[in-house]
Amino acid sequence: MDCPSCGTHGISLVELEENLCGFKCSSCEGIWVKGFQYWKWLKAHGGILPENPADFAADVPLLDSRQAKICIECGHVMLRNKVGHEIPFYLDRCSVCGGIWFDKSEWETLKSRNLHDEIHLIFTAAWQKDNHKKEVELSYEKSVAEAIGEDEYDRLKSFASWLKKHPQKNLLIGYILQ
Ligand SMILES: [Zn+2]
Ligand SMILES: [Zn+2]
Numbered sequence: 001m002d003c004p005s006c007g008t009h010g011i012s013l014v015e016l017e018e019n020l021c022g023f024k025c026s027s028c029e030g031i032w033v034k035g036f037q038y039w040k041w042l043k044a045h046g047g048i049l050p051e052n053p054a055d056f057a058a059d060v061p062l063l064d065s066r067q068a069k070i071c072i073e074c075g076h077v078m079l080r081n082k083v084g085h086e087i088p089f090y091l092d093r094c095s096v097c098g099g100i101w102f103d104k105s106e107w108e109t110l111k112s113r114n115l116h117d118e119i120h121l122i123f124t125a126a127w128q129k130d131n132h133k134k135e136v137e138l139s140y141e142k143s144v145a146e147a148i149g150e151d152e153y154d155r156l157k158s159f160a161s162w163l164k165k166h167p168q169k170n171l172l173i174g175y176i177l178q
Helices: 035-045 106-112 125-148 150-165 169-177
Strands: 012-017 020-024 031-033 079-084 087-093 100-102
Touching: 012 031, 020 035, 031 035, 079 125, 087 106, 100 106, 125 150, 150 169
Parallel strands: none
Antiparallel strands: 012 020, 020 031, 031 100, 079 087, 087 100
């Protein structure tokens, strides 16, 4: 098998985890995991581990290859989806055979956040919809902060969170609007 990212001939078998084998490219250091092996590993791994916050992310150099890739198992064009959850790269997965390509250090980064057992979910519409919703929220928050300045924005945020939790919040909002 040739590397789907850099084309290097012959990628070699590695043990990624207990019960999980992959194929590593000696040149770009990317890793190919066959679909059925991921599922087999996931089954042995048990339930999905709770996600670690962003500051748990492994501090490793990333190489997110941008080009479209062809599945080395079945020849289909692979899907490329954004991981989200403050992870800066995209993942490539074949929607036909389920094979996954990890660029250098991507597996390590996902594992440090406990997202390595949710790769199949990253490729669902629900995950991507949630990513989009969070991006919209973040950019709205950013534009408000820019409009009124960071200090004022911090005051606004703590006021808003106090208001949201207040048992009489509708009364208070009515008062403000008046
Ligand atoms: Zn390669
Ligand atoms: Zn495939």
